[in-house]
Amino acid sequence: MAISRGPTGLSRKDSSQEADFTLSSRVGQIGGDSDPLFALQAIGTRSSKCTNLNSAQTNDCAALTSPPESILIASSMSYSPLTPLDGRVAIVTGGARGIGLETARALKENGAKIVIVDINTEAGEKAAKDLDVNFVHADLTQSDAVRKLASNVKSTHGRIDIAFNNAGIAVNIPSEECSDDDWHKVININLNAVFYCCREFGKVMLEQGKGSIINTASMSGIISNTPQPQAAYNASKAGLIMLTKSLAGEWAKRGVRVNSISPGYIGTEMTKLGMTNPEWHADWLKFTPMGRVGETREVATAVVYLASDASSYFTGSNLVIDGGYTCW
Numbered sequence: 001m002a003i004s005r006g007p008t009g010l011s012r013k014d015s016s017q018e019a020d021f022t023l024s025s026r027v028g029q030i031g032g033d034s035d036p037l038f039a040l041q042a043i044g045t046r047s048s049k050c051t052n053l054n055s056a057q058t059n060d061c062a063a064l065t066s067p068p069e070s071i072l073i074a075s076s077m078s079y080s081p082l083t084p085l086d087g088r089v090a091i092v093t094g095g096a097r098g099i100g101l102e103t104a105r106a107l108k109e110n111g112a113k114i115v116i117v118d119i120n121t122e123a124g125e126k127a128a129k130d131l132d133v134n135f136v137h138a139d140l141t142q143s144d145a146v147r148k149l150a151s152n153v154k155s156t157h158g159r160i161d162i163a164f165n166n167a168g169i170a171v172n173i174p175s176e177e178c179s180d181d182d183w184h185k186v187i188n189i190n191l192n193a194v195f196y197c198c199r200e201f202g203k204v205m206l207e208q209g210k211g212s213i214i215n216t217a218s219m220s221g222i223i224s225n226t227p228q229p230q231a232a233y234n235a236s237k238a239g240l241i242m243l244t245k246s247l248a249g250e251w252a253k254r255g256v257r258v259n260s261i262s263p264g265y266i267g268t269e270m271t272k273l274g275m276t277n278p279e280w281h282a283d284w285l286k287f288t289p290m291g292r293v294g295e296t297r298e299v300a301t302a303v304v305y306l307a308s309d310a311s312s313y314f315t316g317s318n319l320v321i322d323g324g325y326t327c328w
């Protein structure tokens with residue numbers, strides 16, 4: 001029995017067999033097999049009542065044998081509160097400050113166990129102390145370091161449920177002056193390191209048969225910013241959006257979801273320079289329909305959503321959080 005999506009919803013592709021449809025819904029244990037599963041089960045075989053019919057009867061029969069409308073909305077899940085992250089182990093890279101730090105706080109408040117990873121030991125240790133979470137120093141551009149990190153987190157905490165691959169840098173250099181080193185520096189952390197993280201954390205999740213990876217891309221992966229030049233950054237983030245989609249397709253059937261977020265201008269150390277440059281800042285606000293930069297908490301909430309089972313049908317998505325910048 002094959003089910004295909006037509007203009008009016010689900011329909012049966014193969015009419016050689018008749019089937020009854022029932023909806024089964026199951027909610028498992030948090031931290032284990034916990035997705036609400038909505039399984040469409042085709043049961044039974046062609047019955048004599050659907051053969052040799054006139055056209056009205058054929059329509060009735062089609063209604064009987066098509067999935068009921070309720071299949072598209074039925075659920076036994078409670079919506080209040082939305083699924084918590086109790087006991088889930090979350091790695092937050094670049095968690096020493098900015099978007100990573102605020103997201104570590106948000107994931108923790110929703111019940112996750114947090115491991116902050118950063119190249120900045122001083123800021124990372126302070127962040128971990130303030131939040132009462134774990135900190136691991138690592139330069140994520142070193143694939144060996146990422147492999148060890150995955151193995152350490154697994155041996156210490158037993159699993160990896162959530163990976164927020166967020167560490168990144170921006171450089172603003174006119175392209176004709178951008179050296180090989182400048183280019184590689186950006187691509188190494190913004191794209192290569194995220195691939196290492198996805199691969200190593202993803203392996204653990206694939207073994208578990210469950211996990212949620214969220215990569216921090218940027219609106220710069222969709223549009224080219226103005227007025228500041230940042231070709232390497234934009235290219236790295238565009239690559240990251242496609243890496244996310246590629247992994248999502250590969251791993252979807254094995255329980256691992258991979259999504260990206262694309263923030264617009266958010267107030268952090270990374271954007272401080274631009275916000276103190278009157279020409280840049282004026283353009284940033286002019287091209288942002290909401291007329292303001294975003295706050296880190298406005299990104300953190302999106303990550304909590306993508307980390308949780310509330311987003312169980314999201315994979316390969318790129319959630320844009322930009323005050324409307326990419327509308328114009």
Ligand SMILES: NC(=O)c1ccc[n+]([C@@H]2O[C@H](COP(=O)([O-])OP(=O)(O)OC[C@H]3O[C@@H](n4cnc5c(N)ncnc54)[C@H](O)[C@@H]3O)[C@@H](O)[C@H]2O)c1
Nearest residue numbers: 094096098099118119139140167168218263265266268270
């Ligand atoms: N702030 C924005 O407006 C904005 C917009 C879109 C996307 N982003 C992205 O969000 C992410 C976080 O940015 P932010 O604004 O919080 O910046 P931030 O500079 O405050 O934080 C980045 C963190 O990444 C860490 N890091 C850098 N290189 C590393 C490495 N090799 N290994 C381990 N850690 C490393 C830094 O030490 C720092 O703590 C970045 O990927 C950035 O590109 C930011």
